[in-house]
Amino acid sequence: MYLLELKGSNHALAVAEADAVGELVDEGRGYALVREPDVTRRLAGSHRVSRFLGESGAGVGGSGEGAVGESAGGSVEETIGAAVEAARGLGVSFDGSFAVRARVHGDGPSSAELERRVGGVFAERARVDLDSPDDVVRVVVSEGRVLLGLEVCETEGFEGRAPTEKPFFKPGSMSPALARALSNIAGGYDGATLLDPMCGTGGVLVESALVGGRAVGGDASREMVEGARVNLREFCDGVGELFVGDGRSLPLDDSSVDCAVTDLPYGRASHVEGGSAESVARGVLGELCRVVRDSGRVVAVSDGWLDETARSVGFEVVDRFEDRVHRSLTRRIVVLSVRDA
Ligand SMILES: C[S@@+](CC[C@H](N)C(=O)[O-])C[C@H]1O[C@@H](n2cnc3c(N)ncnc32)[C@H](O)[C@@H]1O
The missing domain is CATH 3.40.50.150 (Vaccinia Virus protein VP39)
Structure with a gap:
């Protein structure tokens, strides 16, 4: 299964494209989970494609009404905790060095904090390289879910063809x-x-x-x-x-x-x-x-x-x-x- 990170310009169209090139399993703000997409780098409505690794259990905070910022130990910390726990449960192995990159849709923890804490989990197994990692772990937080993936590619873009x-x-x-x-x-x-x-x-x-x-x-x-x-x-x-x-x-x-x-x-x-x-x-x-x-x-x-x-x-x-x-x-x-x- 693949985790597509969708562009924000037209969610419905990006989801339809994801569904047309593979079998859509789930979707939410900023992402779609797709089985066996035929095309990856050539999608128009996605920024990048990752091999889906897993997600946290349901019910973490981060997008609920008024939850964020109520206290340091509130839903922001819950979201980070859920991401860390999900990362610990993954059997992922790296080709060499790695970096974690996070994207938070809506309210939630800062990307930098998520990257640091989730990165800490994998740092026990592989070397961190933030500039040119061999592998990139993607963390997507959206609507109470924390999804993790191993980046396959960024999509091509349309430079020079406006x-x-x-x-x-x-x-x-x-x-x-x-x-x-x-x-x-x-x-x-x-x-x-x-x-x-x-x-x-x-x-x-x-x-x-x-x-x-x-x-x-x-x-x-x-x-x-x-x-x-x-x-x-x-x-x-x-x-x-x-x-x-x-x-x-x-x-x-x-x-x-x-x-x-x-x-x-x-x-x-x-x-x-x-x-x-x-x-x-x-x-x-x-x-x-x-x-x-x-x-x-x-x-x-x-x-x-x-x-x-x-x-x-x-x-x-x-x-x-x-x-x-x-x-x-x-x-x-x-x-x-x-x-x-
Ligand atoms: C909205 S434009 C298409 C624009 C195109 N998608 C693009 O990106 O350049 C509609 C086109 O339909 C053509 N057209 C109008 N009536 C037509 C007809 N009866 N048969 C075939 N083409 C026709 C026009 O010449 C025009 O190029």
């Missing part, structure tokens, strides 16, 4: 972190074919291709397709198939792709080709229902909920999230699966 840093940019482009999360939720990695029929600048295609997805993209605008090609060349050696075309009549066979992500036109900057936003959404989702293989996932993004439209063309809605962009724009994201006949 929309404005790409050779081809248009306003309204999606951040690489959101594009990666949606691609992972759809399953567009490790050889799976991922389609984005309204690919714009190609942000989703780039993120899928970078994690081994076979990216297929289309857009009604030739300028967008040429721009997406430039971006794919820049970041993924040009891997990916692109076409100019209307998303309501895709040049693809039935059940020919594994999954899809589509970011429909919304907001004033976005051009809708072929009718009202609603009718285009219905047409595109209908086509996705045809070209995505049975049980494949489709993630659709708009500024309004697409649940009813998706159901009307044959999808089941399996999850839904919001992503606040700014005061007047919140993206609504639905995760769909083709409904059994």
Whole structure:
């Protein structure tokens, strides 16, 4: 089992990504426990991934109302005591030196104090090296739980791929972190074919291709397709198939792709080709229902909920999230699966 330390930006989305790449066992503020994740370093919604070592018994303090700071021997000390006890019970062995690093969500002891006290337990078995340890023990305190893990990796990050840093940019482009999360939720990695029929600048295609997805993209605008090609060349050696075309009549066979992500036109900057936003959404989702293989996932993004439209063309809605962009724009994201006949 793995302990994922989640980024705070969109908890629900980060949990959904964790669940899509493995089997979600549990989650809470700042973390998820996942069995057998397929991808680790390439997660968008997690900072780091650790092999889960164990946790303290239930009921320690640290996040309860008014508990913290009431007295030095109150819940702060209980939390530290629970962490120390949990650490003592672990059969972990180190490759060489080690360091303990702690993250406390909400109220609780200071990270430094936790690191010092838990480190004291392991210092009996291995050498402490705070600067360049061979192993890092992670301690996560959240909502009354103390979880311990042995760090496997930090996630990659998205340096140099912000929309404005790409050779081809248009306003309204999606951040690489959101594009990666949606691609992972759809399953567009490790050889799976991922389609984005309204690919714009190609942000989703780039993120899928970078994690081994076979990216297929289309857009009604030739300028967008040429721009997406430039971006794919820049970041993924040009891997990916692109076409100019209307998303309501895709040049693809039935059940020919594994999954899809589509970011429909919304907001004033976005051009809708072929009718009202609603009718285009219905047409595109209908086509996705045809070209995505049975049980494949489709993630659709708009500024309004697409649940009813998706159901009307044959999808089941399996999850839904919001992503606040700014005061007047919140993206609504639905995760769909083709409904059994
Ligand atoms: C919100 S943008 C996609 C932005 C993209 N996710 C990105 O990060 O650059 C929607 C795209 O849909 C395209 N579009 C509009 N109507 C279309 C249609 N009927 N068929 C295919 N593409 C269409 C627009 O040209 C635009 O590029």
